[in-house]
Amino acid sequence: MSDAVRLPLRLLGLAAGELPPFDLEVAPGEVVVISGASGSGKSRMLRAVADVDPHEGRVSLGNEPADSMPAHAWRRRVMLVPAESQWWHDAVGAHFENDVSGDLDALGLPSDALDWAVSRLSSGEKQRLALIRALARVPDALLLDEPTANLDEASVERVEAWLRARIRQHGLPTLWVAHDRAQIERVADRHLRIGLEGAELVR
């Protein structure tokens, strides 16, 4: 797909939870990894960017601030994939709007996975399907909350490679919450660490 809009994601004076306000600009196709102890506010920061939590500061995509459009339109463009995905229909396939057969294969899922019942999905399958579900909606920016937490080593590599290819190809500015040091090394263009004093770019 070549219709990608390639806009930077700008955070201006963003303050979520107890974090002091900070600025950050994520270029199109750039991955900024966010790390920090659990409870430090990583997930809350992503929720603030997606505007699912009340917050201080402004976020914009290119020159369009979040509040210039309806909240659901913003979230469709700035897509947050939470650590625990939720499924509301009985059948997996009912959650998908587009054809995703190529993605299933790339993430090591069988092509009939969409015919499965949600109740039989393992946590790893759910996580991979949630990523496919989110990216199939063609967002302009990505917010990933520990996207490989429930995966075995082989799947982690597959998912990382697939995500990186998509992020580069569509020019998606991406915030990626991660714990694993090796993963941070592999995927981060820049690294934002959240500590006691606030958010700090360490790379």
Add this chain to the structure above:
Amino acid sequence: MSVIELSYGDLALAALLVLALGAVTALARLGMTRSLLVAALRTVVQLALIGLVLETLFALEGPLWVALMGVVMLLAAGREVMARQKHRLVGGWAFGIGTVSMFVSAFSVTVLALTVVIGPEPWYRPQYAIPLLGMLLGNTMTGVALGLDRLTEGVWRQRALIENRLMLGQPWQEAIGEIRRDATRSGLIPIVNAMAAAGIVSLPGMMTGQILAGTSPALAVKYQILIMFTVAAGTGFGTLAAVSAASRRLFDERERLRVDRLASGAG
């Protein structure tokens, strides 16, 4: 057919049945003899009081007195709706939404039935207005309370799911859609069931009372049908209004799910 007068002695005989039941539950150690007797006593006191109030009201016949009675009944129903929800909206919204939607539906349907359908002179004549309003409020209250309880409970339990749907870019109406429909449906089920079973499984209480009090069954049936239809309309519109308003209140202007607007359910 004339009405047979009930003496206090007759009522005392009926009370003996309740006392007998109380003795049996005590022997069986069901642990509810006390609440049974208290409830029976409350029936006597509350109904005696309302009898006095109605006698007075019927004698006064002033529109202001009827209106005052209506407001008292409405506020009591609003309080009850609020008390029946575990995760109610905080900040007076549970009471406000319940009361306003009952006012809008039950009152307007009552006024409509009085002015257009029954047509007593004057239209607010308490013999007609108060029992009709009572029937409507009682049933609307059940529907509104069930609907709101189901809605807030569903949102409380499925907040992660609703939020995930929001994250995928769904508008709030879509993200809460199933829960909202479920809640509305559960508010409507009692009256739909009551209409479906009327006359076959159960003889409705009002009709039974009218027949016992000497009204011809044909007329009692007509009144019962009127009551059923008005109750269905009142309950339906009341539940729809309450569930819609509460759903809206659960999201803010940026379509964020605001679970913090619900009581935690501890109190």
